[in-house]
Amino acid sequence: MKEVILIKNGELALKGLNRNTFEDMMIKNIRFRLRDLGKFEYQKAQSTIKIEPLDDDIDFDEVVERISKVFGISAYSRAIACEKDFEIIKEAAEKFLGEELEEVSTFKVEAKRADKRFPMTSPEISRELGGYLLSKHRNLSVDVHNPDITVTVEIRDTQAFVRGNQLMGAGGMPIGSAGDAAIMISGGIDSPVAAYMMAKRGLRLTAIHFASPPYTSEKAEIKVHSLLSKVAKYSGRIGLLTVCFTDIQEAIRDNCPEEYFTLVMRRMMVRISQKIAKKEKCLALITGESLGQVASQTLPAIVVTDAVAKIPILRPLIGMDKREIIEISRMIDTFDISIEPFEDCCTVFTPKHPRTRPTIEQLEEIESAYNWDELIETAVNTAKFKAIN
């Protein structure tokens, strides 16, 4: 008798002949996430992935916690694997689910007999096990339509599994299945959420952060590290590139009209980021912009920002309200870090009255006052790398 995890993959089953590749990718991701918790055996069988711990002292709750954050898993359950002997199955069900059954009022038993050599039929197993559990728990009654707990017994080729309700997985697609993209991360509430959302769709993440020392402090960079390590619980390892942005920001201050500071800055950030993206083999940029949230996120402002982009900019939060964004940031546990008060480069030299309806022509004219190429090259080439786990 041994506790295992059974994983159902959702959308993956739809991927036809690629299914194996996707599944392997997901297993690889799970292996990586569990690497420091002990030894496990992984088995693919009958559209389920079974993870069985091989060591005795594994922190199973921690395993479940990590599994719950792996994209590509639509549902999973903790189960007991045992011998295919009905007496043992009964005992296992009571031992594993007894406490949980004490706390609910209705249940049903579902049996799936894949191994037809097993002497009892599925309805027999359901009936017998149901009767046994009823005799053990006076609080219970059977409800086959809407039970609080469904006890499932599966008789497979080599062993039997007993489990309670399935748990919702993180959903989405396995990391890496959609390729690579670079998230532009500031330290605010939005960008970590955007990173999480695109990772969920199977993108492997590289992160780009702009630091402007001495206007921004090292603490702001450490804050970005902590935010990314929260995101990495879902996305796996993230390569972070920190760009030194001071010279460019000072050049903007000294050469551009104040009301355009933020817009010129955004365009410079996109120019730098897409060069870094190319180096890092990322096919797109990701930002945490939400339409109309701040002056630089109005539609005309997005038009002038996009005008310098040669690769797609993915904006998963574009149609979301702050409230909805905050809800996700709390769920992924980045909110409390995001609200720590450190200056980030977006708040340095903020114009008092920023332009909300700029045009591409205006920006091009303003930027022609200075030759930015060298500063941009330097910024790209001096970006510092750090791997975040």
Add this chain to the structure above:
Amino acid sequence: MIYFDNSATTPVSKNAADAMHDMLIKNFGNPSSTHFLGIKAAKALDEARQNVASAIGCDKEEIYFSSSGTVANNTAIFGSVLLNRRKGKRIVTSSLEHPSVSECMKRLSDEGFDVVYLPVDKNGNYSLEDLKSAITKDTILVSIMLINNEIGTINDVKNIKKAVKTANSPAIIHCDAVQAFGKINIKPSMLGVDLMTVSSHKIHGPKGAGALYVRRGLNIKPYILGGGQEKGLIAGTEAMPAIVGFGEACKEINYKEQYDYILNLRDYAASKISQIDNVFINSPEDALPYIINISIPKVPSEVTVNFMSENGICVSAGSACKKGHRSDVLTKIGLSPERLDSSIRISFSANNTTDEVDIFIDKLNQVIRKVRT
């Protein structure tokens, strides 16, 4: 490196570090144990207590070790209230106290005590009239700091005892002397206080040790309960390495000679700073010379701190001045928002020199040129 943040903490002196190392590795016993290692530790504890007592100017029986100034302040305040709570509900404090006092006051206010905060003038001083009228015969505790940690204001705490007597009040007098210890004479009997807090890491001792002076005969109630250490007042196994380091650092205090040196350094820095256009000194002229708080309008505190840090110079922003979190002390002495958001604190120790001040002034001019356009 230039270290101008000595009010935040100080480097540990060599003697203190050596003594600590010995306690960590060789003489690691628990002073409560009765075997030879324990006895050795108990002797070291007693010696450290004597060192602290000599530096403060009291008997060693009046010194109680704590793990920090904060724990000593909490013990003093809650211990006094637990002892005196049947005698009245009123507590008097200043409005510029360190959070380890002011947060206790907030809690006591929530618990129904009548906490009176003495207002301060632009120098950070409260008035004697306000003090006298605040203390009534149902006042059970007066807690006022000796030196303000952000601007260096010196409070004349000597006048508290008289005010308490005149009001015929049962009040216990507590003084947070963390910033004053090792810099001026703080002999409790001379200041007329019953309880006094000091801390190790502000005087070149290690972090993790502090002490509360409790006047002989005053039995405040313990606030932290446990195995009866420190005569039951502050329970918890004594942090021997830190306490012994604290004791060693106390032996090296030499405030009389140091004071003139620091005064010179401060005057030198102040004259250089006042030559810079549009830079203000927020500390009062008669403040403790170890601390100068200045404002550099249009250059945010954080930017100055970061710039100095990049250049190997440690100063601090006002106090804990964060975006959206202005210094409470500087707000209360009435600084304009422009000066609040651009304030930094320079705090000296005897290790600092005028050459270091010159480098600092040079960098200050640089950051001003960089940011003010």
